[in-house]
Amino acid sequence: xxxxxxxxxxxxxxxxxxxxxxxxxxxxxxxxxxxxxxxxxxxxxxxxxxxxxxxxxxxxxxxxxxxxxxxxxxxxxxxxxxxxxxxxxxxxxxxxxxxxxxxxxxxxxxxxxxxxxxxxxxxxxxxxxxxxxxxxxxxxxxxxxxxxxxxxxxxxxxxxxxxxxxxxxxxxxxxxxxxxxxxxxxxxxxxxxxxxxxxxxxxxxxxxxxxxxxxxxxxxxxxxxxxxxxxxxxxxx
Numbered sequence: 001x002x003x004x005x006x007x008x009x010x011x012x013x014x015x016x017x018x019x020x021x022x023x024x025x026x027x028x029x030x031x032x033x034x035x036x037x038x039x040x041x042x043x044x045x046x047x048x049x050x051x052x053x054x055x056x057x058x059x060x061x062x063x064x065x066x067x068x069x070x071x072x073x074x075x076x077x078x079x080x081x082x083x084x085x086x087x088x089x090x091x092x093x094x095x096x097x098x099x100x101x102x103x104x105x106x107x108x109x110x111x112x113x114x115x116x117x118x119x120x121x122x123x124x125x126x127x128x129x130x131x132x133x134x135x136x137x138x139x140x141x142x143x144x145x146x147x148x149x150x151x152x153x154x155x156x157x158x159x160x161x162x163x164x165x166x167x168x169x170x171x172x173x174x175x176x177x178x179x180x181x182x183x184x185x186x187x188x189x190x191x192x193x194x195x196x197x198x199x200x201x202x203x204x205x206x207x208x209x210x211x212x213x214x215x216x217x218x219x220x221x222x223x224x225x226x227x228x229x230x231x232x233x234x235x236x237x
Contacts, residue, residue, distance in 0.1 A: 014118070017204035017211075018125070024211040025193045029186065032222060041223045043185065045231045047178045054170035054177075059157055066151055070177075074144045077184050080191075081137035088130050095123055122200050129194045136187035143180035147173055192218060 036043040057066045150173045155161050192214050200207035222228075 013204040014200075017200060017207045020208045021193070021196060021200075021211045024196075024215045025189075028215050028218060029189065032218075033182075035223070039223070040228065040232060042225070042228055042231070043178075043182065043222065045228065046181060047174065049231070050174040050177050050181075051171060054174045055167065057151065057173075058154055058166050058170055061156055061158075063151060063154070067148055070144055070148050070151070073180075074141055074148075077137055077141045077144065077180075080184075080187060081134060081141060084130050084134040084137060084187075088127060088134070091123055091127050091130070095120065119201075122197065125200075126194060126197050129190050129197065133187040133190040133194075136183045136190065140180045140183035140187065143176055143183065147176045147180065150176060189218060 032041070032043070035041060053066075057063060060066075154169060154173070155166065193211065196207060196210035196214050199210040
């Protein structure tokens with residue numbers, strides 16, 4: 001118990017910073033996912049556009065443009081997935097040069113002195129974040145692939161099918177695409193928040209400040225951006 005108390009007294013700033021980071025990271029994700037169900041935001045508006053897209057797709061016999069658009073989305077996700085692997089390789093390389101990295105950071109003003117164990121814990125957090133992002137990107141990539149197959153098997157305009165069944169099919173495809181976009185968005189958020197972790201290598205308080213700043217940036221872009229306003233205006237016309 002005495003050792004635990006001593007550790008808490010020594011590392012309370014780092015514990016507070018990590019706790020605040022996790023609250024911002026997970027808390028914002030939960031808020032954004034729930035708010036998208038009843039508040040206008042980029043995720044909810046894009047879903048509506050996907051629904052309209054799939055309804056129009058079912059009225060066309062030639063669907064090359066639709067599959068090409070999904071292929072472009074897949075390339076974007078694949079780029080981030082491959083980039084994440086490169087970042088992970090770089091982080092693992094840094095682990096082998098811990099002391100050199102500590103010496104470089106120690107020359108930065110306001111940088112706190114860190115032991116080798118503390119430095120490796122910070123790198124471990126970065127590694128965990130990018131592993132999480134990699135799984136999100138690859139799952140998004142597979143979901144876009146599923147949507148492509150669903151479009152390939154979609155009924156043609158000449159097929160005998162009631163409008164209600166066509167609408168239901170369009171909703172299933174658009175829901176699958178929205179799930180893919182949601183996982184991609186989560187991966188991008190992880191990239192954003194990983195930038196905040198870089199501040200931890202300098203100072204726990206900078207880490208907390210960057211976590212807060214990134215959360216506010218994400219909120220503004222997803223709920224208050226000009227892009228969202230244009231999308232709302234275009235759909236209401």
